[in-house]
Amino acid sequence: MKHIFLKLVIAIFSLITVSFALLIPIVTSPKTFFEFPIIPTLEEKARNIFFHVPMAWISVIAFFTSVFYSIKYLIKKDEVDDIKSSSAANLGFIFCVLATITGAIWARFNWGEFWNWDPRQTSIFILLLIYGAYFVLRSAIDEDEKRAKISAVYSIISGLTVPFFVFVMPRIMTGLHPGSLGDASGKGPLFEAKAMATNMRIIFYLSVLSFTMIYFWILNLKARVEVLYMKNFENKN
Amino acid sequence: MYYFFTQNQIYIVATIVLICLIGIFLYLFNLDKKISKLEKK
Amino acid sequence: MSFVFYVFKKDFHSELRNRYSINSLLMFVMITISIVLFGIVSETSDSLVLSGVLWIVIFFSSMTGLSRSFVNEEEKGTTLFLQLNSKPLHVFLGKFLLNILLMLFINCVTILLYFFFVSDFQVKNFSIFFLTLFLGTFSISLSSTFIASIVAKANTKGALFPILSFPILIPIFISVISATKISVEGKSFSFASSDFQILISYILVIFSASILFFDFIWKE
Numbered sequence: 001m002k003h004i005f006l007k008l009v010i011a012i013f014s015l016i017t018v019s020f021a022l023l024i025p026i027v028t029s030p031k032t033f034f035e036f037p038i039i040p041t042l043e044e045k046a047r048n049i050f051f052h053v054p055m056a057w058i059s060v061i062a063f064f065t066s067v068f069y070s071i072k073y074l075i076k077k078d079e080v081d082d083i084k085s086s087s088a089a090n091l092g093f094i095f096c097v098l099a100t101i102t103g104a105i106w107a108r109f110n111w112g113e114f115w116n117w118d119p120r121q122t123s124i125f126i127l128l129l130i131y132g133a134y135f136v137l138r139s140a141i142d143e144d145e146k147r148a149k150i151s152a153v154y155s156i157i158s159g160l161t162v163p164f165f166v167f168v169m170p171r172i173m174t175g176l177h178p179g180s181l182g183d184a185s186g187k188g189p190l191f192e193a194k195a196m197a198t199n200m201r202i203i204f205y206l207s208v209l210s211f212t213m214i215y216f217w218i219l220n221l222k223a224r225v226e227v228l229y230m231k232n233f234e235n236k237n
Numbered sequence: 238m239y240y241f242f243t244q245n246q247i248y249i250v251a252t253i254v255l256i257c258l259i260g261i262f263l264y265l266f267n268l269d270k271k272i273s274k275l276e277k278k
Numbered sequence: 279m280s281f282v283f284y285v286f287k288k289d290f291h292s293e294l295r296n297r298y299s300i301n302s303l304l305m306f307v308m309i310t311i312s313i314v315l316f317g318i319v320s321e322t323s324d325s326l327v328l329s330g331v332l333w334i335v336i337f338f339s340s341m342t343g344l345s346r347s348f349v350n351e352e353e354k355g356t357t358l359f360l361q362l363n364s365k366p367l368h369v370f371l372g373k374f375l376l377n378i379l380l381m382l383f384i385n386c387v388t389i390l391l392y393f394f395f396v397s398d399f400q401v402k403n404f405s406i407f408f409l410t411l412f413l414g415t416f417s418i419s420l421s422s423t424f425i426a427s428i429v430a431k432a433n434t435k436g437a438l439f440p441i442l443s444f445p446i447l448i449p450i451f452i453s454v455i456s457a458t459k460i461s462v463e464g465k466s467f468s469f470a471s472s473d474f475q476i477l478i479s480y481i482l483v484i485f486s487a488s489i490l491f492f493d494f495i496w497k498e
């Protein structure tokens with residue numbers, strides 16, 4: 001096992017962050033660092049921020065890692081990069097589904113319906129569609145090199161459209177998420193708005209960081225397995 | 238059910254955490270299966 | 279530049295000879311509009327809803343005809359000839375030009391039919407409406423030309439074209455539908471300007487990306 005120290009740090013770090021996110025009490029008038037202020041209409045549900053937002057964040061990050069390795073593949077034509085790109089997409093799809101489900105549950109209790117076609121919900125849905133189209137394309141081509149090349153180009157092209165709906169659309173369309181048009185509290189996402197206290201914001205960033213590290217760890221595992229799989233398959237032929 | 242969750246909001250958080258964990262574990266199980274296949278070869 | 283027109287002319291003549299794309303596109307427009315008419319028969323519908331429906335008609339008609347441009351070459355086995363004789367960029371631009379022409383023609387027909395048959399659909403601000411239509415047509419044919427080149431390389435083509443195109447076309451559809459709604463409501467031009475900004479920046483981004491990456495697909 002390589003980098004065992006780093007992996008231990010990731011595990012302990014995320015354990016501490018998650019326990020902070022779950023255990024710090026929410027009170028009306030916080031006095032110390034270890035007390036969250038109450039956010040009206042959210043209350044205890046405010047803790048969802050620490051779990052739901054990282055999932056959505058990772059599904060975007062995973063998509064961009066896939067795009068990154070696609071570009072690297074087109075430059076160097078190394079099969080390993082193609083494998084990394086497809087593994088990132090594979091893992092990103094899982095996190096995208098998780099973000100959609102957790103978001104739908106949260107929406108049921110805050111906005112009344114599981115699905116409201118809010119701009120951000122729309123964009124996560126489109127991200128799911130892109131991942132789906134990417135996998136369909138990969139399964140439609142038989143030759144390895146051709147598949148790698150064409151799916152790399154497709155992932156780059158769809159990657160270029162991602163900023164349009166992840167960042168632009170929610171600010172133009174009216175929506176329910178904080179930060180979208182028609183929301184009085186602020187122009188940015190929730191963690192930029194005044195609604196979130198400093199200590200909450202710190203825990204939020206830490207939780208995003210720890211989930212991102214977990215994501216890269218799993219991605220590393222997945223890519224290594226896939227590389228082994230490919231080599232094994234080549235030896236058999 | 239809905240009423241119970243609105244009264245005990247911490248359970249919503251618990252559900253969401255559980256779903257995240259279940260998703261990640263399902264993925265890990267899949268990965269594990271693939272490794273076992275490799276070992277058998 | 280002359281090579282672009284060479285590719286364009288070649289495709290244009292082969293299109294004139296069998297008229298497959300144009301006929302299938304026209305038939306598809308007829309079919310979708312008649313389905314819409316069956317759906318709204320003897321009911322007064324909202325203009326706002328109908329402006330969304332218009333783009334559904336345009337989307338489905340473009341999905342049937344536009345994929346032909348590259349698949350045709352692959353099926354006839356003429357890809358190699360084109361690869362040897364012209365640069366990738368010229369091929370792409372030539373095909374793109376033909377697709378734009380085709381889509382503009384089809385969309386004019388669609389609009390005429392739509393105005394004629396769907397009497398509830400009334401546009402108040404025509405300058406926004408036609409600018410939206412032009413930009414929408416331009417960006418749809420741009421993205422679908424590129425996706426068509428990808429689809430032509432796949433072993434199982436089937437329903438691949440709409441599946442691959444839809445996620446990429448969504449930013450266009452969202453802004454185009456909202457701009458059409460603004461034109462129906464008769465608001466001033468400034469309300470639609472953000473939609474036009476999105477459309478134009480989308481066109482710029484996708485156009486430069488397709489020029490950059492078309493080589494990889496074409497030479498495969």
